[in-house]
Each structure stands twice: as C-alpha cells, then as structure tokens.
Amino acid sequence: MSLKKMTEIEKLIELLGSESGDRWLEFMxxxxxxxxxILKRGKPKAEDIENSIIGKAGFKTWKEFIESPTAQGGLAWNLSTFDSWKRAYSIVCNYPFLRNLELSASFINTIYRETKPNFPISESDLTRISSR
Structure with missing residues (x-):
C-alpha cells in the first residue's frame, strides 16, 4: 500500500473513532x-471508486470498504450509520447554522423529520422547537 493511501484510510478510521458529539461532521x-x-445521489461510478482510496485499497464498493475489517484495509463500520450521517450532513450543508451547535446526526435527522417541511432556519428557531 502506498503511504498516502494508508494515511487517508488511517485518517478516516481516526475520525470514526471520535463519533461523539459533532465529531461526525469532521468525518463527513x-x-x-x-x-x-460518495455523497452524490445514486450509485457512484465504477471509475470514481477505482480512482479513489476505496479502489486503491482493493475494494469495488463503498459498502465493502466501510464494512470490511480494518485488518483488511476497511473501516470496520456500518453502512446504515453512514447513511444517517449522510442525511444529516446534507441538512447541515443546507442550514449552516447547525455546524457550530455540536449536534449529533441523529438529533438533526429527528428534528428534520419532525419539522418537515418547516425546518428551523436559525439557532433561535431550533431552540424554540426543541424546547417544546
């Protein structure tokens, strides 16, 4: 394995190891x-996978990369948690005020579900909604 690829994989694993609070945002x-x-809608193109650290580590899919043990070069994680983080990350990208509030992905997804289509547009709106 090249040094750069190992460094990127190790960085992802390190970021996963700090799942508490809003550290998930650093991973995302x-x-x-x-x-x-990986964050775009739909299945990633095979060539994008091949040319990324995923393919260079010997994996054909993001799922395979995520779920494979670290001893095999994977992240030893699970796809459903990533999907949850991906949904929450999309919300944070649309509502940047969320970024500095140290919220979990689960909390963001829950508030989004409960307030759809009127998601709070400011920290004060969020505070008002979540204190009910």
Missing part, C-alpha cells in the same frame, strides 16, 4: 473533500 467533511462522489 473529510469524505466530502476526498470522496465527494
């Missing part, structure tokens, strides 16, 4: 910067 920011094709 890293994914957005280095694997943005």
């Amino acid at each position: 920011d890293y994914v957005n910067q280095n694997l943005s094709h």
